[in-house]
Amino acid sequence: DTGVSQDPRHKITKRGQNVTFRCDPISEHNRLYWYRQTLGQGPEFLTYFQNEAQLEKSRLLSDRFSAERPKGSFSTLEIQRTEQGDSAMYLCASSLDRSEETQYFGPGTRLLVL
Amino acid sequence: QKEVEQNSGPLSVPEGAIASLNCTYSDRVSQSFFWYRQYSGKSPELIMSIYSNGDKEDGRFTAQLNKASQYVSLLIRDSQPSDSATYLCAVNPHTDKLIFGTGTRLQVFP
Numbered sequence: 583d584t585g586v587s588q589d590p591r592h593k594i595t596k597r598g599q600n601v602t603f604r605c606d607p608i609s610e611h612n613r614l615y616w617y618r619q620t621l622g623q624g625p626e627f628l629t630y631f632q633n634e635a636q637l638e639k640s641r642l643l644s645d646r647f648s649a650e651r652p653k654g655s656f657s658t659l660e661i662q663r664t665e666q667g668d669s670a671m672y673l674c675a676s677s678l679d680r681s682e683e684t685q686y687f688g689p690g691t692r693l694l695v696l
Numbered sequence: 697q698k699e700v701e702q703n704s705g706p707l708s709v710p711e712g713a714i715a716s717l718n719c720t721y722s723d724r725v726s727q728s729f730f731w732y733r734q735y736s737g738k739s740p741e742l743i744m745s746i747y748s749n750g751d752k753e754d755g756r757f758t759a760q761l762n763k764a765s766q767y768v769s770l771l772i773r774d775s776q777p778s779d780s781a782t783y784l785c786a787v788n789p790h791t792d793k794l795i796f797g798t799g800t801r802l803q804v805f806p
């Protein structure tokens with residue numbers, strides 16, 4: 583399978599715990615994006631990387647959220663001190679190295695904070 | 697005004713009919729437009745991309761773009777029950793991120 587992969591697919595945690603999600607993009611894609619989707623809404627942009635550089639962060643991304651892409655390949659998204667409002671589907675997408683290029687989505691990580 | 701607007705539906709059409717899904721956007725400098733299909737509990741999958749005014753056809757799908765009216769649509773011909781899903785319109789306003797509408801839920805009944 584050469585598509586975008588994400589791990590884990592599901593995560594249940596208690597409020598206040600930290601969680602980390604991983605995304606592996608399509609191998610030749612330099613750009614990697616994180617989105618969050620709640621029920622009944624479209625995905626909302628969180629942040630994106632071009633290679634290892636984090637180029638933009640949404641105002642949605644509070645200081646409890648941090649994302650890294652240390653070697654320009656896979657990326658991690660960490661949420662510290664989770665809150666019930668963090669419950670959502672976290673989607674990763676990747677694309678070639680131009681802004682108008684199509685973004686291909688991974689299967690997502692569904693987070694439930696109890 | 698939302699940046700990308702879609703009717704949430706549901707849009708119900710009989711099998712074999714044409715389903716017409718519409719989307720308007722607010723940012724005039726937007727250059728690229730995408731339709732994604734999302735089944736319940738799954739992630740979005742690309743249906744069509746369109747960059748120029750006019751129609752773009754791919755199998756049973758036709759995307760239509762009118763930049764002057766800030767309007768993009770998706771037509772699905774010969775609709776099948778398997779087309780029942782939420783269709784997300786996404787716009788790239790040349791800011792390297794996609795802005796999504798809330799999606800239109802399509803129901804195709806036999």
